[in-house]
Amino acid sequence: MAAMGPLGGDSYALRCVSDLPPPFRPVFGFRYFNSLQSECFPACYLSDVNMVVSAPTGSGKTALFELCILRLLSRFLTPDWRFSLVKGTLKTIYIAPMKALVQEKMRDWTAKLGTLGINCLEMTGDSEFYNKKAIHDSDLILTTPEKFDSMSRNGIRDGGLGFFSDIALVLIDEVHLLNDPRGASLEAVVSRIKMLSRLGHMRSSPLANVRFIAVSATISNAEDIAEWLLAPPEGLKRFGEEMRPVKLTTKVLGYAAAKNDFLFERAAKFHFW
Numbered sequence: 001m002a003a004m005g006p007l008g009g010d011s012y013a014l015r016c017v018s019d020l021p022p023p024f025r026p027v028f029g030f031r032y033f034n035s036l037q038s039e040c041f042p043a044c045y046l047s048d049v050n051m052v053v054s055a056p057t058g059s060g061k062t063a064l065f066e067l068c069i070l071r072l073l074s075r076f077l078t079p080d081w082r083f084s085l086v087k088g089t090l091k092t093i094y095i096a097p098m099k100a101l102v103q104e105k106m107r108d109w110t111a112k113l114g115t116l117g118i119n120c121l122e123m124t125g126d127s128e129f130y131n132k133k134a135i136h137d138s139d140l141i142l143t144t145p146e147k148f149d150s151m152s153r154n155g156i157r158d159g160g161l162g163f164f165s166d167i168a169l170v171l172i173d174e175v176h177l178l179n180d181p182r183g184a185s186l187e188a189v190v191s192r193i194k195m196l197s198r199l200g201h202m203r204s205s206p207l208a209n210v211r212f213i214a215v216s217a218t219i220s221n222a223e224d225i226a227e228w229l230l231a232p233p234e235g236l237k238r239f240g241e242e243m244r245p246v247k248l249t250t251k252v253l254g255y256a257a258a259k260n261d262f263l264f265e266r267a268a269k270f271h272f273w
Contacts, residue, residue, distance in 0.1 A: 015041045023083040024070045027112050028063065036243050037063045043235055045071045050212045050231040052175070054219040055239040061215045062105075065094070065171050066112070068213050069140070072169050073116065085117045087137055090206055091166045094142045095189065096173040097182065099124045102142045105173075109140060123147050136163050145177070145185035152192055164196055168206035175214035175225060190229075 015038040017028045033041060037060050043051055044067035051068075055061055069092055076085050096102050106122045113120065121138035124147050135141070143151075152164075170193060177183050190212070197207045212229040219225060219238075226236045241248065 014038045020045070020070065021074065021077055021081050023077070023081060023116065024073070026115060027066060027070065033063065034060050036060050036239055037067070039239075040064050040237055041067065043237070044068050044213075047071075047234075048209070048211055049235040050226075050229045051214070051235040051237065052219070052222050052226040052229060052231050053213075053215040053237045053239075054222050055215070055217065055237070056241055056244045057217045059239065059243040062108075064215065065173075065213065066109075068169060068171065068211070069113070072211075073118075083116060085139070087117070087119060088139060088163075089166055090168045091138065091163065092140045092169040092171060093148070093167055093193075094140065094171045094173065095145055095148060095186065096142070097144065097177045097180075097186075099144060101173065102144060106142050109142075113140065123151065132162075136166075145182065145189055149185040149189050149192075152189065164193070165202055165205035165207050167193065167210055169211050170213070172212065172214040174216050176216040176218050176220075178225070179220075 014032045014035065016032055017025050017030065019041075020028075032038075036055055040051075040053065043049055044064050048071070051064075053061060053064060072090055072092060073083070073085070075090065076083055078084055094102070094105060096105065102122060102124055106120055109118075110120045118139045119137060120140045120142065121134060123135075123141055123143040125144075141148075170190070172186070172190070175186075177186055193207070193210060196202060197210050202208050212231070214225060214229060222236060222238055225231075
């Protein structure tokens, strides 16, 4: 099936949810992936490359995360398509800048992935009711950069980083945070994971081949981030405004110059409100 972009751009061959193994199809509540998701499908689900995706808000980037999670979980599929999960042995870390976003994904993915037996664990300032066993038994950890940075630094001191060797996938939401004063925590977390993945005794662990997926609506230096995350050319995806589900209209309004800031504010309120 082919479809045209919202603004009449190049055609995309839409991928069907039935292209996924039967156990994974109920994760998605639709029949066809949209143009962006279909374009990214081979890199997300049919490969293990690191990815950086820049696409407008509302274009369907969450489904890309889900395809990458299912790619990891496909290691638990038997030849006859039965899903046999070994809990806690392949971990996904989801990192988002806001607790509200973490909690939203926690609700959504608990509902979507819970039927597969996936154990989701929220780690934010609002969730202190977890211990080492809960972390080790989890399959999907959802956290903020600051919380994961603090937890991993403290874990180095008390020996609580055993679960790091099981990290196989890192999902970074709103990666443009790197350009924010808070970006230091995210940079520290990713650098720490990369450093640990190179240690000799990690060679036989999932961490040695950890996969990074970073997305955002606003990445001005996507190539630099791709280089940092070791994403190959096929893993760098940039989409424009044509991927918005609802087209935005831009208008430029002109008015006479004001004599002072007070009059400027009055004029602005008159025009925009």
